Amino acid sequence: MQTDNRLFDDFVKFMNGAAGTVAGMAREAEGATRERAREWIGGLDFVSRDEFEVVKAMAVAARDENDALKGRLATLEAQLSAQASPAPIAPQAAS
Template sequence: MQSENRLFDDLVKMMNGVAGTMAGVGREAESSMRERMREWVGGMDFVGRDEFEAVKAMAAAARDENEALKARIATLEAKSAAKPRAAKANPGAPS
């Protein structure tokens, strides 16, 4: 009976060793894969979050400036269109 227990004890020890080894292999494989992915992604021309936010802010400022310029052009065009009508109404008035 004692020999069977010893056999099972040895088998359990061996299985624990295999499980520990497999866990170590899994961790090593995961670490290696992460490093390879980092290198692969690092080699691509991805934009960082801070650069993306800076360009996004600049684009928003450019849109705001564009809208302001459109409004200014519309105002100037309205004034320009009103001037000839006023000149036709008062032909003797200085321009």
């Protein structure tokens, strides 16, 4: 047996409308919060992952080049010290 209760129908319609309104407000609040977070984080000095990886690769390359230059410098210094050291003087015979 089903009854026609207009008050109950109106209450259900009101609650459905209120639930839709609350859900819409929640979506708007979430969107506004995300936007504020993006603005706040965007103002900080963060770098992207790609930028970080590029700088990291450049640092590794610079370190490798530095090591290679240190090796070349050590070789050149060894050659220079070998050239600069006086050769042993042979004793001269008395005549």
